Amino acid sequence: MHSELEEFIASSTLCNTHEHTEYERFYRDSRHDVLTHLFDNYVVFDLHSAGASQKSLDALIDPSDPDVARRFRDVQTYWDRIHFTGYAEGVKLAAKRLFGIDVLTPEALSAAQETSAYKGEKDERLTLLKDVANLDHVQIDTNTRPFPPEMMGQDFFLYDLNMFDFCSGRPDFDVLEGQLGTDATSLEELGGAIGRLFDISARYAVAVKSQHAYVRTLKWEQRSDADAAISFGAVRRLGKAAPEPDRLCLGDWCMSRVAEMCARHDLPFKMHTGYFTKNNFMPTENLRAGNMDVFLKMHPNTRFVLMHIAYPHSDELIALAKHYTNVSIDMCWAWSINPLHASEFLRRYLRGAPKNKLFVFGGDTLLPTSSVGYAMQFRKWFGRTLGREVADGTMSEDEAVQLAEFFMIDNPYDYYDLIRRKEIVRTSDADSIAKLGHQGAFGATPKSIRDSGRA
Ligand SMILES: [Zn+2]
Known part of the structure; x- marks a missing residue:
């Protein structure tokens, strides 16, 4: 016996607001x-x-x-x-x-x-994600720039503009200068380059993404141009060997420029918070979302999406979404990290903060077969969670179905302006991009997402 709620959640399409789905070429070449x-x-x-x-x-x-x-x-x-x-x-x-x-x-x-029916055929990725997992679209962070040309002329695979290197205080100057065709030899030029990167890329992105929490504390301080210029000199000279205080100073300064550009181009700024993947390197205090309170306050016109429910500091995140008008939360990855915790988080969130500031699913993974498993897991636990609400009498089954539809489809469509964003990438091609002078936003994909070297 299936309830109407279970039926709806099992059969509805689902927006997927965070993945690292491997490029078509590397997926097929991997011979899974x-x-x-x-x-x-x-x-x-x-x-x-x-x-x-x-x-x-x-x-x-x-x-x-x-x-x-x-x-x-x-x-x-x-x-x-x-x-x-x-x-x-x-x-x-x-x-x-x-x-x-x-x-x-x-x-x-x-x-x-x-x-096995899954041998790396053409469009197998799409079939698995669209037909098997029944996803509306996926929002992909490739961990790098530039955008892959394969994103043009379709509207299922949407892409984040990745700004990890800037926020980490170690800009990838080679990639940046390759994309823009100009040098960045001073702090002023770096700021101008960030602006131009947005000018050529923002039109095609669904959001901006940084996972700098993997290489530095999330603690943020406001930095003067004078201090940042000194740190820029050290980073430009020494690269990754630059002292940590310089990388933090330049990273904080760049984060402000990125946040300003997000506001100007109306792109949400997604940031990794909480739990680390892999093993044996997690400093649990550095990854609290609350470390960014001053940053959130200083950029009131930027829309922030704090990801992964900052596990295990999840209630702090609910407090941030409740308090700050510019903070939303994405439960991507949370259901597989710990599904019971995610389920209880959702129930606590509903009691604490507005429903339009929560996104409920992203598999956060490389392979489409993994996304299938995580999407099934989401539907199971999400259904169970709303089912508990119905059983407790806090909402009717009709209300639970409406809420499910809101979270699975309507809210991401609204927040990410998906009808317009999808149309832009669907109707873009090399000619239209050249006409606008945006060629630098795209480039051949030199390596697979797996080998990007970034968590
Ligand atoms: Zn991720």
Whole structure:
């Protein structure tokens, strides 16, 4: 027996506001097999945390070795230890949906490999995301610039303009000068370059993204031009070897320029907050969203999206969305990090802050098969969460269905102005881009998103 609410959540399309979906070419070239489709995602970090060696995990997701049964058998002890984690749940849901596997065993995986329908065909990514996961679109952070030419002439894969290097205080001068054809040899020129980067790119982006939390504290201070100019000199001279105070100073200064440009071009500024991927390098105080309170206050006309519910500092994030008119929250990645925490977060959020400042889903992953698992996991827990509200009598089933539709479709469409944004990329081609002088925003994709070297 399916309730109307479960039916709706299971069958409705879903906006996906954060992924790192691999480019078509690199996806097809990777020759994925059943184990990479299922395990080449966050789950390896839970396996590592449970004791699996790096060597066995590298082998698990190496499709050049055809012995699927042995590759899985070597990590099976650890798989058993993470049976109840959110990452493992995403794997199990994808295994069932894509390969008909009820219980992961060496034999079942071996058999699935023989009959796998997912061999890297043309447009397989799109089919998995659009038809299997039933997504409306995905918003992709490629971790780098420039934009890939493949984003033109379609409106399913939308892209963030990535500003990680600026916010980290270590601008990628080679990429910047390549894109703009001009040097950035002073702080003033750097500021001008950020402006021009937005001038040529903003039209095609759905948002701006930075994950600088991975390389520096989120703590932000206002910086004078004089101080930032000194730090610029050190960073320009020493690159990544520049002292941390200089990188922080230049990064803070750049964040302000980026926030100003976001306001001018009406692009939301997405920022990573909270939990780190991978293993063994997470400074939990640095990644609190509250570290940015002064930054949020100093840029009242910029719309900020704070991502991943700042796990584990999630209630602080609700307080920020409740208090600051310019702060929204994206639950991307949160359901797989810890689905029970995400479920309780959603219920607490509804009691604390306006519903139009919350986005509920993004898989935050590279492979479309992983996105399928995470989308299924979202639908399961999101349905369960709203079902609890109905059972508790805090809303009627009709109201819960309406709320589900609001979160899954209407709110992202409204906030990201998706009808207009989709039309722009759908109708853009090399000619129209050249006519506007925006060619620098696009460039051949030199390396895969996986190999971008940025978390
Ligand atoms: Zn991400």
